[in-house]
Amino acid sequence: MARPLATAExxxxxxxxxxxxxxxxxxxxxxxxxxxxEVAGKAGVAKGTVYLYFKSKxxxxxxxxxxxxxxxxxxxxERSSQRKRMNFDDIxxxxxxxxxxxxxxxxxxxxxxxxxxxxxxxxxxxxxDQHIAEQLMTAGGLLCRHFPLPDATSGVRLLMRSxxxxxxxxxxxxxxxxxxxxxxxxxxxxxxxxxxxxxALRALWQGALNKKLPQHA
Amino acid sequence: MARPLATAExxxxxxxxxxxxxxxxxxxxxxxxxxxxEVAGKAGVAKGTVYLYFKSKxxxxxxxxxxxxxxxxxxxxERSSQRKRMNFDDIxxxxxxxxxxxxxxxxxxxxxxxxxxxxxxxxxxxxxDQHIAEQLMTAGGLLCRHFPLPDATSGVRLLMRSxxxxxxxxxxxxxxxxxxxxxxxxxxxxxxxxxxxxxALRALWQGALNKKLPQHA
Amino acid sequence: MARPLATAExxxxxxxxxxxxxxxxxxxxxxxxxxxxEVAGKAGVAKGTVYLYFKSKxxxxxxxxxxxxxxxxxxxxERSSQRKRMNFDDIxxxxxxxxxxxxxxxxxxxxxxxxxxxxxxxxxxxxxDQHIAEQLMTAGGLLCRHFPLPDATSGVRLLMRSxxxxxxxxxxxxxxxxxxxxxxxxxxxxxxxxxxxxxALRALWQGALNKKLPQHA
Amino acid sequence: MARPLATAExxxxxxxxxxxxxxxxxxxxxxxxxxxxEVAGKAGVAKGTVYLYFKSKxxxxxxxxxxxxxxxxxxxxERSSQRKRMNFDDIxxxxxxxxxxxxxxxxxxxxxxxxxxxxxxxxxxxxxDQHIAEQLMTAGGLLCRHFPLPDATSGVRLLMRSxxxxxxxxxxxxxxxxxxxxxxxxxxxxxxxxxxxxxALRALWQGALNKKLPQHA
DNA sequence: AATGAATGAGGTTTCATTCAT
DNA sequence: CATGAATGAAACCTCATTCAT
Numbered sequence: 001m002a003r004p005l006a007t008a009e010x011x012x013x014x015x016x017x018x019x020x021x022x023x024x025x026x027x028x029x030x031x032x033x034x035x036x037x038e039v040a041g042k043a044g045v046a047k048g049t050v051y052l053y054f055k056s057k058x059x060x061x062x063x064x065x066x067x068x069x070x071x072x073x074x075x076x077x078e079r080s081s082q083r084k085r086m087n088f089d090d091i092x093x094x095x096x097x098x099x100x101x102x103x104x105x106x107x108x109x110x111x112x113x114x115x116x117x118x119x120x121x122x123x124x125x126x127x128x129d130q131h132i133a134e135q136l137m138t139a140g141g142l143l144c145r146h147f148p149l150p151d152a153t154s155g156v157r158l159l160m161r162s163x164x165x166x167x168x169x170x171x172x173x174x175x176x177x178x179x180x181x182x183x184x185x186x187x188x189x190x191x192x193x194x195x196x197x198x199x200a201l202r203a204l205w206q207g208a209l210n211k212k213l214p215q216h217a
Numbered sequence: 218m219a220r221p222l223a224t225a226e227x228x229x230x231x232x233x234x235x236x237x238x239x240x241x242x243x244x245x246x247x248x249x250x251x252x253x254x255e256v257a258g259k260a261g262v263a264k265g266t267v268y269l270y271f272k273s274k275x276x277x278x279x280x281x282x283x284x285x286x287x288x289x290x291x292x293x294x295e296r297s298s299q300r301k302r303m304n305f306d307d308i309x310x311x312x313x314x315x316x317x318x319x320x321x322x323x324x325x326x327x328x329x330x331x332x333x334x335x336x337x338x339x340x341x342x343x344x345x346d347q348h349i350a351e352q353l354m355t356a357g358g359l360l361c362r363h364f365p366l367p368d369a370t371s372g373v374r375l376l377m378r379s380x381x382x383x384x385x386x387x388x389x390x391x392x393x394x395x396x397x398x399x400x401x402x403x404x405x406x407x408x409x410x411x412x413x414x415x416x417a418l419r420a421l422w423q424g425a426l427n428k429k430l431p432q433h434a
Numbered sequence: 435m436a437r438p439l440a441t442a443e444x445x446x447x448x449x450x451x452x453x454x455x456x457x458x459x460x461x462x463x464x465x466x467x468x469x470x471x472e473v474a475g476k477a478g479v480a481k482g483t484v485y486l487y488f489k490s491k492x493x494x495x496x497x498x499x500x501x502x503x504x505x506x507x508x509x510x511x512e513r514s515s516q517r518k519r520m521n522f523d524d525i526x527x528x529x530x531x532x533x534x535x536x537x538x539x540x541x542x543x544x545x546x547x548x549x550x551x552x553x554x555x556x557x558x559x560x561x562x563d564q565h566i567a568e569q570l571m572t573a574g575g576l577l578c579r580h581f582p583l584p585d586a587t588s589g590v591r592l593l594m595r596s597x598x599x600x601x602x603x604x605x606x607x608x609x610x611x612x613x614x615x616x617x618x619x620x621x622x623x624x625x626x627x628x629x630x631x632x633x634a635l636r637a638l639w640q641g642a643l644n645k646k647l648p649q650h651a
Numbered sequence: 652m653a654r655p656l657a658t659a660e661x662x663x664x665x666x667x668x669x670x671x672x673x674x675x676x677x678x679x680x681x682x683x684x685x686x687x688x689e690v691a692g693k694a695g696v697a698k699g700t701v702y703l704y705f706k707s708k709x710x711x712x713x714x715x716x717x718x719x720x721x722x723x724x725x726x727x728x729e730r731s732s733q734r735k736r737m738n739f740d741d742i743x744x745x746x747x748x749x750x751x752x753x754x755x756x757x758x759x760x761x762x763x764x765x766x767x768x769x770x771x772x773x774x775x776x777x778x779x780d781q782h783i784a785e786q787l788m789t790a791g792g793l794l795c796r797h798f799p800l801p802d803a804t805s806g807v808r809l810l811m812r813s814x815x816x817x818x819x820x821x822x823x824x825x826x827x828x829x830x831x832x833x834x835x836x837x838x839x840x841x842x843x844x845x846x847x848x849x850x851a852l853r854a855l856w857q858g859a860l861n862k863k864l865p866q867h868a
Numbered sequence: 869a870a871t872g873a874a875t876g877a878g879g880t881t882t883c884a885t886t887c888a889t
Numbered sequence: 890c891a892t893g894a895a896t897g898a899a900a901c902c903t904c905a906t907t908c909a910t
Contacts, residue, residue: 032335033335110327110330110331111331112331113327113330113331113388114327114328114329114330114331114332115331118248118249118250157413157416157417160386160389160390160413161382161386161417161420163385163389164381164382164384164385164386164388164389164417165378165381165382165385166385167381167384167385167388167389168380168381168382168383168384168385168386168388169377169378169381169385171330171381171384171385172377172380172381172384173377196374196377199374200374200378200381203378203421203424203425204420204421204424206424207420207421207423207424208420
């Protein structure tokens, strides 16, 4: 049985293991949210131990989501900090690599959004909001270095609208991928989530930047 | 005690009463999803009766959401069928009246999106998708009569992207309205959900229609 | 009026159909007591109709059991009324043919015994007791014509003890026939229900009649 | 609130408390089988806890019955192991004290017999059968020390037949004691269950032992 | 700190019974 | 009379959460 880990980094390690376990279970069976018992089992600890690291199951899921989001922002900010000028396709690549193609990202984002009415502690929710806001402002500001935006706020808004599209479109057309049994209708409308996402984001940024974007492959 | 209702319209009535009860309870206490027992009680029927009308609680919630969506589409299609030409502000009004200002709409939409991984029966999910697809195509096609869109598909896509923005933005900035305790951050970013929504949709449509829209609020 | 008679026998017919349905379903699946819905369905009537013929499900089961018991007593009394002298083997034959080999008899008897604490209406229970008592006394009295018993009461008691053995032994060793998975133990103890029953009844009657009975199987 | 009990004996204690609660409720109101919620309440535990100890309500009832049976066998085996020779009256005393006069014994035995078709898990049923078989063989063997029986098997059979009589007679004449409203009939037939039981067992043992038993007080 | 038995809320299911049509 | 939708009690089951050890 796992024994006390005194140090802060040990605690951090355990925390990450729990998040890993949750995400891994989710990927294994995307149809259902893993139970606390399952997460604990997968992480090799007892059920009660989970509550030494998270106030509630929803807090845990929110933390897992935060980690996903963080990875995206880290990549975005890192790339934005480079000298080399970014273009829209760079943005799309980041989006694909860290959001659209991370199988658990959007389901988890969707679930967490629906959970804000339930077990998320107020402080966790606020911490999340605060955190996202900070990242958004940092990344939004950096965006001005690469794109002809009037001010930092425009960058922030563009990012927010982009994320809203990413999330909203997925909830509309992407969430039933695993059980997609009515190909007739949806495939008429939209070839698939990624293509539609590309087109929608392209249109959004085109409008925001007041210029035609190359039509991409 | 409610007693047998033989006719189809009586059944329909009972169904609506259950949805009414669910939505009403939700509005009373937006913090939590009402239990089946509460919904049954509010509708004046026995708990078991709920399961004569819906396969699961999630199916009921999905049906409630469908009704919300339906109301919007009905209004949109009705208005689109009129001779009088629509402009963007008409669209915004419809959006506000049937979506953004219907207090339970977006929370329910968000919840339902997160629930697709749980108790929704496959048939209910498919019926919902099918239904939405039909409405989208009808409404999207009619849109061409009022706006300079290349084809019906463009109308459908514009509607989908609009809805994605409506939903995604709400999940980003609007969902914590009732517990909004961090005014500092979010109000810096965004005055409020409705204003940001207006701006975002305006930009989206502007891009899609290739023309400047009047800047009015 | 001619109607009442026709109605009465129609009613009787329907009653028998319901009992037939119940017993037939029981035989089909001896693991479970058929539900009222199943009985009704099998008999081709609606659920509610069952309650026009029986006050409760338990009354129905009791009636089905009564019919089984009646068949035995009818045969016993009929045979006892014949001139031809009976011996113990005749009794055993009757027992086998009308009780031990009627697949639903003993399960039903056992169930009904356990149900007397539940849904059986008082009047149905009393009617059953009364009926059994009458049959017992008749049959017990006739027994004296064939066996050297001191009085009619002895005949009644012999019958009761015989039935107690039939029922009690079945509950001890016979009821798990379908799921008999521990052959080691029980087959050591008792070859099978019928053999043990034969031996036990033989001993009982031997004692009651104060004479050795031929040892035949 | 009752809290975790780690040790095996604590678990055993909790198990016994649940059985106590069930039997006690049964005695309080012999007309109905207590619900799981009632049993849990009486035992001071939560409903869900019952299912940590028993797979189903029927398993619980079977366990309660097993305990009754066990008490009888323990007394019988203990007495049989003593040097002092037993006679039939000793057997009757044991029977009376541990079976016929334990108010819940026979109703429970009857109920459990009727329940084997329902919620009893196969393993519980087999465990019960196995257990009974072991006790029977032990006690049956010991019986030879006190009574002139040809072999151990005879002892086992005598016990089984005795128990069959005890149970069967009770189901015939004893089960309606609490609601005994037809004194006319049954009292004519049988003064009461205990007397008839005494007479019937006496006859059975007399036959088995090939000797007249004293006519008892 | 870690554990996991116990909790209790509540969703799901079955089913005997009732009653308006 | 017959019907079957509705009822309500209760079993069954899962699961997040707590707390004594």
